[in-house]
Amino acid sequence: MANIVQFDNVGLRYGTGAETLSDLSFSLMRGQFYFLTGPSGAGKTSLLKLLYLSQRPSRGQIRMFGEDLVTARRDRLPAFRRRIGVVFQDFQLVPHLSAFDNVALPLRVSGVDEREIAAPVREMLAWVGLEDRASARPATLSGGEQQRVAIARAVIGRPDLLVADEPTGNVDPEMAQRLLHLFDGLNRLGTTVVVATHDLHLLSRIGTAQMMRLDRGRLSDPTGALRYPPRPEDRSNAMKGSS
Numbered sequence: 159m160a161n162i163v164q165f166d167n168v169g170l171r172y173g174t175g176a177e178t179l180s181d182l183s184f185s186l187m188r189g190q191f192y193f194l195t196g197p198s199g200a201g202k203t204s205l206l207k208l209l210y211l212s213q214r215p216s217r218g219q220i221r222m223f224g225e226d227l228v229t230a231r232r233d234r235l236p237a238f239r240r241r242i243g244v245v246f247q248d249f250q251l252v253p254h255l256s257a258f259d260n261v262a263l264p265l266r267v268s269g270v271d272e273r274e275i276a277a278p279v280r281e282m283l284a285w286v287g288l289e290d291r292a293s294a295r296p297a298t299l300s301g302g303e304q305q306r307v308a309i310a311r312a313v314i315g316r317p318d319l320l321v322a323d324e325p326t327g328n329v330d331p332e333m334a335q336r337l338l339h340l341f342d343g344l345n346r347l348g349t350t351v352v353v354a355t356h357d358l359h360l361l362s363r364i365g366t367a368q369m370m371r372l373d374r375g376r377l378s379d380p381t382g383a384l385r386y387p388p389r390p391e392d393r394s395n396a397m398k399g400s401s
């Protein structure tokens with residue numbers, strides 16, 4: 159399995175304060191599902207911001223899709239971003255666009271023919287239970303409805319990497335289950351999925367998911383599964399397991 163993201167000794171500091179994230183070294187594998195957990199303030203959103211390129215690290219190296227992000231030219235970043243679907247904690251819907259046009263946005267940005275946009279957008283809105291609200295502006299939608307529009311927008315372009323920040327925080331358990339099913343389906347098509355959540359109930363739903371746990375800006379990785387390169391003892395354990 160190829161890795162799609164690799165962090166080496168990454169740190170993030172906002173302004174002149176202490177580091178919010180420290181010594182992050184891990185890789186994310188293509189087609190794998192990850193849950194990111196940890197207490198409030200541990201740095202989950204900050205780590206996701208590094209993943210969806212809204213923050214640059216203060217130190218260390220990040221490789222994504224085989225390229226070094228830290229040294230990449232700024233004009234390369236939009237091309238990277240088009241490969242990443244993001245469900246923001248505060249949704250970040252475009253206020254003057256309808257639910258339909260918000261969901262259509264990634265397809266239009268990627269230059270998909272206008273005649274090929276309506277069907278998938280309607281299908282996606284139906285999946286998240288909003289087929290009747292296609293023409294509604296975000297301000298007229300409830301928090302949970304806005305969240306579902308945000309999710310539909312994040313997944314419609316079948317991104318290589320999906321990053322979701324508490325994507326089920328505003329919906330009931332039944333809808334949470336349905337949305338997770340959507341992520342799972344996308345993951346089965348090859349998208350690497352990273353979901354930050356406090357919802358322990360969700361974690362048990364994807365049996366193949368790996369856990370990433372942040373505590374005060376550091377990743378605890380008891381299994382060594384995220385470590386790159388593997389520690390010698392992980393390598394020998396893996397060899398023992400395969401014999």
Ligand SMILES: Nc1ncnc2c1ncn2[C@@H]1O[C@H](COP(=O)(O)OP(=O)(O)OP(=O)(O)O)[C@@H](O)[C@H]1O
Pocket residue numbers: 172178196197198199200201202203204205
């Ligand atoms: N733009 C910023 N400027 C300064 N400090 C920030 C900024 N964003 C986050 N922080 C600080 O970084 C730390 C980690 O915040 P972050 O939002 O990443 O945590 P979190 O694990 O996502 O929390 P929660 O679960 O409550 O959403 C917090 O102490 C926060 O105050």
